Amino acid sequence: MSDLFQYILSGATVGATYGLAGLGFTVIFNATEIINFAQGEFVMLGGMLAVFAIRWAGAPLPAAVLAAVLGTTTVGVAMDRLTVRPVRGRSAIALIIVTIGVSIVLRGSAMLVFGKDAFSLPAFSAGEPLSILGAVLVPQSLWVGGVTLGILVGMKAYFDHTIAGKAMLACAYDRKAAALMGIHVENIVSRSFALSAMVGALGGVILAPITLTSYDVGIMLGLKGFAACILGGLGNPFGAVAGGVIMGVLESLTAGLVSSGYKDAVAFVILLLLLFLRPAGLFGRAHAERV
Amino acid sequence: MNAKAGAFLWGEDITLHFGGVQALESVSFRVKENDLQTIIGPNGAGKTSLLNVITGVYWADRGGVFLREQPLTGLPAHAIARSGIVRTFQNLELFSTMTALENVLTGGHLLFHYGMRDWCFRTHRFRAEEAALREKAEAALAFVGLSATADTLAGNLPFGSARLLEIARALAAEPRVLLLDEPAAGLNIRETVVLGDIIRRIVDRGITVIMVEHDMDLVMRVSDRVLVLNYGKVIAEGTPAEVQRNPDVIAAYLGEV
Amino acid sequence: MRPAGPAATLLIGATVIAVLPVLLPNEYYLTVLIVAGLNGIIALGLNLLMGYAGQISLGHAAFYGLAAYTTGILTATYHWPVPAGMAAAVALVLAVSALIAVPTLRLKGHYLAMGTLGFGLIVYIVLNEATGLTGGPSGLGGIPRLSLAGRPVTSDLAYYYVVWAAVLLCFAVAGNLVRSRLGRALRAIHTSETAAAALGIDTERTKIGVFVLSACMAAVAGTLYAHYVRFVSPGTFGFAASVQLVTMVVLGGMGSLWGGLAGAVVLTVLPEVLRALEDYDIVVYGLLLILCMMYLPGGLVEGVDRLWRLVTARRLRLAPPEDPA
Numbered sequence A: 001m002s003d004l005f006q007y008i009l010s011g012a013t014v015g016a017t018y019g020l021a022g023l024g025f026t027v028i029f030n031a032t033e034i035i036n037f038a039q040g041e042f043v044m045l046g047g048m049l050a051v052f053a054i055r056w057a058g059a060p061l062p063a064a065v066l067a068a069v070l071g072t073t074t075v076g077v078a079m080d081r082l083t084v085r086p087v088r089g090r091s092a093i094a095l096i097i098v099t100i101g102v103s104i105v106l107r108g109s110a111m112l113v114f115g116k117d118a119f120s121l122p123a124f125s126a127g128e129p130l131s132i133l134g135a136v137l138v139p140q141s142l143w144v145g146g147v148t149l150g151i152l153v154g155m156k157a158y159f160d161h162t163i164a165g166k167a168m169l170a171c172a173y174d175r176k177a178a179a180l181m182g183i184h185v186e187n188i189v190s191r192s193f194a195l196s197a198m199v200g201a202l203g204g205v206i207l208a209p210i211t212l213t214s215y216d217v218g219i220m221l222g223l224k225g226f227a228a229c230i231l232g233g234l235g236n237p238f239g240a241v242a243g244g245v246i247m248g249v250l251e252s253l254t255a256g257l258v259s260s261g262y263k264d265a266v267a268f269v270i271l272l273l274l275l276f277l278r279p280a281g282l283f284g285r286a287h288a289e290r291v
Numbered sequence B: 001m002n003a004k005a006g007a008f009l010w011g012e013d014i015t016l017h018f019g020g021v022q023a024l025e026s027v028s029f030r031v032k033e034n035d036l037q038t039i040i041g042p043n044g045a046g047k048t049s050l051l052n053v054i055t056g057v058y059w060a061d062r063g064g065v066f067l068r069e070q071p072l073t074g075l076p077a078h079a080i081a082r083s084g085i086v087r088t089f090q091n092l093e094l095f096s097t098m099t100a101l102e103n104v105l106t107g108g109h110l111l112f113h114y115g116m117r118d119w120c121f122r123t124h125r126f127r128a129e130e131a132a133l134r135e136k137a138e139a140a141l142a143f144v145g146l147s148a149t150a151d152t153l154a155g156n157l158p159f160g161s162a163r164l165l166e167i168a169r170a171l172a173a174e175p176r177v178l179l180l181d182e183p184a185a186g187l188n189i190r191e192t193v194v195l196g197d198i199i200r201r202i203v204d205r206g207i208t209v210i211m212v213e214h215d216m217d218l219v220m221r222v223s224d225r226v227l228v229l230n231y232g233k234v235i236a237e238g239t240p241a242e243v244q245r246n247p248d249v250i251a252a253y254l255g256e257v
Numbered sequence C: 001m002r003p004a005g006p007a008a009t010l011l012i013g014a015t016v017i018a019v020l021p022v023l024l025p026n027e028y029y030l031t032v033l034i035v036a037g038l039n040g041i042i043a044l045g046l047n048l049l050m051g052y053a054g055q056i057s058l059g060h061a062a063f064y065g066l067a068a069y070t071t072g073i074l075t076a077t078y079h080w081p082v083p084a085g086m087a088a089a090v091a092l093v094l095a096v097s098a099l100i101a102v103p104t105l106r107l108k109g110h111y112l113a114m115g116t117l118g119f120g121l122i123v124y125i126v127l128n129e130a131t132g133l134t135g136g137p138s139g140l141g142g143i144p145r146l147s148l149a150g151r152p153v154t155s156d157l158a159y160y161y162v163v164w165a166a167v168l169l170c171f172a173v174a175g176n177l178v179r180s181r182l183g184r185a186l187r188a189i190h191t192s193e194t195a196a197a198a199l200g201i202d203t204e205r206t207k208i209g210v211f212v213l214s215a216c217m218a219a220v221a222g223t224l225y226a227h228y229v230r231f232v233s234p235g236t237f238g239f240a241a242s243v244q245l246v247t248m249v250v251l252g253g254m255g256s257l258w259g260g261l262a263g264a265v266v267l268t269v270l271p272e273v274l275r276a277l278e279d280y281d282i283v284v285y286g287l288l289l290i291l292c293m294m295y296l297p298g299g300l301v302e303g304v305d306r307l308w309r310l311v312t313a314r315r316l317r318l319a320p321p322e323d324p325a
Helices: A002-032 A039-057 A061-087 A092-114 A140-163 A161-172 A175-180 A184-207 A217-231 A237-257 A261-279 B046-054 B079-083 B100-110 B117-121 B124-143 B159-172 B187-206 B216-222 B238-243 B247-256 C006-023 C026-053 C060-077 C082-108 C111-129 C156-178 C181-189 C193-198 C203-229 C239-252 C257-272 C273-296 C299-318
Strands: A130-132 A135-137 B005-019 B019-030 B036-040 B062-067 B083-086 B177-181 B208-212 B226-229 B233-238
Touching: A002 A135, A002 A140, A002 A161, A002 A184, A002 A217, A002 A237, A039 A061, A039 A092, A039 A184, A061 A092, A061 A184, A061 B124, A061 B159, A061 B208, A061 B247, A061 C082, A061 C273, A092 A217, A092 B208, A092 C082, A092 C239, A092 C273, A130 B226, A135 A140, A140 A161, A140 A184, A140 A237, A140 C111, A161 A175, A161 A184, A161 B226, A175 A184, A175 B208, A175 C026, A217 A237, A217 A261, A217 C111, A217 C203, A261 C082, A261 C111, B005 B046, B005 B208, B005 C299, B019 B036, B019 B062, B019 B216, B019 B226, B036 B046, B046 B177, B046 B208, B079 B083, B083 C299, B100 B124, B100 B159, B100 C181, B117 B124, B117 C082, B117 C156, B159 B177, B187 B208, B187 B216, B216 B238, B216 B247, B226 B238, B233 B247, B238 B247, B247 C006, C006 C193, C006 C273, C026 C060, C026 C193, C026 C239, C026 C257, C060 C082, C060 C111, C060 C203, C082 C111, C082 C203, C156 C181, C156 C203, C156 C257, C181 C193, C181 C203, C239 C273, C239 C299, C257 C299
Parallel strands: B036 B208, B036 B226, B083 B177, B177 B208
Antiparallel strands: A130 A135, B005 B019, B005 B062, B226 B233
């Protein structure tokens, strides 16, 4: 019983990061209808940049976290300006290929710069692991939960109460109409890349103390993030986070009860099953596409 | 006697929502075989939505469309095309990377059904059917007067020619019903006159035409019957002359201006 | 430069293939060309999917690997005859690819890319984990040679001809497909699924069909690989390999069968020449993908075409003005 609870707790912690990756997909998809294949790389960069800000520059943890998030956000904006913008308006496949190209370049560069080892970040706060119903909860898990909730609340406020957030939603609803209403669509797209890189990086940073991070964690995190946002209904930020948590738990149960070697298969199986049975996601509603 | 006797294509009680927006509300219509039926109405009246329901792009929340006695409700778009209903698009949906002729050949996709063995080994059947298709495609291009541009990439055609190419592509499918979504939009006066002639000649070939159009001169000149939509509801139906005199129609249009 | 007729192209291709081994300085290059041919077969299929239908697969190396392992296990462990093992491998890939295609291609958008990415990773995990069956990370050996008419194909030269005959065959099939109503349907789907459906093209079925076909072509290459190298290990069939295959098609030219083939040959031969690349190769592939999409969406084929036009235009300008008679 306590084992089961343990799996659920650690699964939910890791799953929150999948949710944040999924949230990143959602933000860019809503503004551009692009699935950004470099989303997992944003998460990887968040963790790795923080690790190396400490190793190389001896930065204190908060400064390292800040640097990692800012650095990744810059990468996100640069990605939009330098690679995505020039191929906008071309066929969908051109955009996919470009984001795949960027993801490979980011991953390869990380390997060349940081090496192939796996690294860990110190926990955000010291303290004894808590014991709940016989399961152990490390304090970092509370950070993960707190930061994830914080991001969700911030996101809701951004979309509901700021002009920039509302403009982003307008783009999602109808790009042409948004442009006609005087919204600068290019800026919105850049902002969506920045926001999504920031969210991804935060996910990477808060997870790094719990699981190891290395240059190649981005592929899996990206795939799981995507599965999470399909699970929650593509385009629905809250669904993405909920989907991530559900996936993390299922994965952790698989690892604990079946085989740890196959735990990474869970995300994919869920993804395929969902696409088969409920493409609109658990919390989504099918809606007609405008022509 | 059945009220629908004589009707060829009809819709019953078609209702469509987008979220909270009511696009169509209990729309019914009847189109006689080989008529030119126009659908008019102010912007946002639901004209294109109705075309999209007929062609299976949208599925109505309620109600259905019938061709002869066959219900089309719930069929995917390609199956509706297979039953003989083919359309053009308001915002040109040409295959821009293919030549004009290739576009029209693609329009004839359903005419022949040679299989994998045929294309794989370029059998006699393959060559015979491709040759026949090509002949039909060239005829369709000639019909709209685009023979000279057969080898031009569709993406490089001037706007007026592109509109006609969409019509030729749809005609190559040898439809029973042709749906034209604002075929005159963006055309100049001279091009519109040519278009009107082409549409009349299409009807003369025995094809039933349903046209959504804003250009009232064209509508009044070529239509057999006119259906008027406003706020997703049918407000009038009749000959062009009848509709023109209808006070509700006048009010709807004045209200818009 | 007018494109030659299909029959003439095949004849020229066959001649080049027949003569090429004579010109090679040593046997090693033959091996490189065999691998290039295998990649070429996959690239041809992948090009039908990417260049014509406008869909993308990030898991083609997995189909390649799945087929190689299937025939490898059946013939090495279970002593099936080689042709039976190869046929079973292609049949398995056909079934598996259909299973992935049906849910992902039914939907619009980029689901296929993610679905195949996930599939590739899963196959990689299974190849590594199912040690009893696959030999795990250390691979599976003892795969018998390919036999033709009862005689095993032992020399590299003979295998070279076998592989490149398969390339020519696939090229002919793909070429015939492209010039049929199906080829037009694929290109139509690429530009506008809505319009394609409105003309009666069953977009879903067509996309599923071309995906399965291209997966099967990768499977054919996989079986030829297994019985040539006679040893398979997971590393050959990972995500990097799938990306390399996509890069071949993009670099060579999406929508041109010649281009895809050329891309496969260039990207197989080039790393052999530029040994220094090593760890950098994946970054180079990424950069190639981005730069091609930005500056040369038609790939090498477009590049050569542009260059040719530049040269001919210059020649025209340099020609002396004609004397008015």
